[in-house]
Amino acid sequence: MKKVSFGEMRCSLARSLEIIGDWWSPLIIRDIYLGLVRFDDIALNLGISRNLLTLRLRHLVDGGALRRTAYQERPVRFDYQLTEAGEELVPIILALTAWGDRWAQPAEGQPIRFLHKTCGCTLTPKIACSACGDEVKASDVRALPGLGGAARPGTMVLAKRLAQATRA
Amino acid sequence: MKKVSFGEMRCSLARSLEIIGDWWSPLIIRDIYLGLVRFDDIALNLGISRNLLTLRLRHLVDGGALRRTAYQERPVRFDYQLTEAGEELVPIILALTAWGDRWAQPAEGQPIRFLHKTCGCTLTPKIACSACGDEVKASDVRALPGLGGAARPGTMVLAKRLAQATRA
């Protein structure tokens, strides 16, 4: 996967990235979400090498984002489905897609549009605060040290800085 | 960086991932957002090797997420700031952090909390539809082919499937 493991870092972002933080995993999850649930379909669609796809799928299953189920016996054939955790990743991936539309759009135009079924509009995802419902902007947020904070790789300098900023 | 380039894919998600889709970039952006704007601070905080940090920072600057500015002359010293595009990445990263809190939390508890200054609550980011304001769930969204859709690596099978599903 990579040389340094993020799993040990005391940082929720790093732990998310440990599961879906490589180049292919978000694309794999998007494909499965869009109905490409079989090994060969995903491999062909993405152009990923087959052994790496095996690795990634296994890692996503182990990480709790995917479920591997047999859709037939004799011969046994498997496909992949999103778990609850995996489904909660989808809106985040949509938000990232929207960022790409806005800041790195291909010359040919938006490749895929998303329809929000409940309101009928073309979806533009925004990140909102679940408490007040307002859109969250970088400048409206302040970081505070949590209970599990510690000076370790991943939060080496940060833990100290946050503690200082909070005292001041 | 990697062997296959996503930049050529006609897929906004792939284009986003081309810029921030590796293991380190989201962590780098978070660090800069939290005030770790200097090379040595980031290197120490994350434990990333210095040559790779150089590469990643350069890539993020080229991709438009970061800006490199001299904060002093003699000797010239640089630090890194988020651009507008980079700031719009922050809420997405917070959403990913929240996912990690929910599905892969360390035993010690949440390492960092985020305060939403405008409402005073601890922030739990949700993805919402900008049109109706409702929270977006995977099941409420339907994908439609956009103008730039095409059968290429990254959307090889998908483009056909979407076109079929739309006709039906």
Add this chain to the structure above:
DNA sequence: CATCATAGTTCAATGATTGAACCTACTGCC
């Protein structure tokens, strides 16, 4: 004059990723 600080660069060793070929059931057709 020596030491420290900052923002990197260079290089060998190690690990991840690719692409192509192979494998193991089965099914369907002649």
Add this chain to the structure above:
DNA sequence: GGCAGTAGGTTCAATCATTGAACTATGATG
């Protein structure tokens, strides 16, 4: 009965990315 086709992988060598450690350059400070 034999042969091609389908699906979900595995195996292997070659290539590329990443690591870790040492080094550079420019100046400030004692």
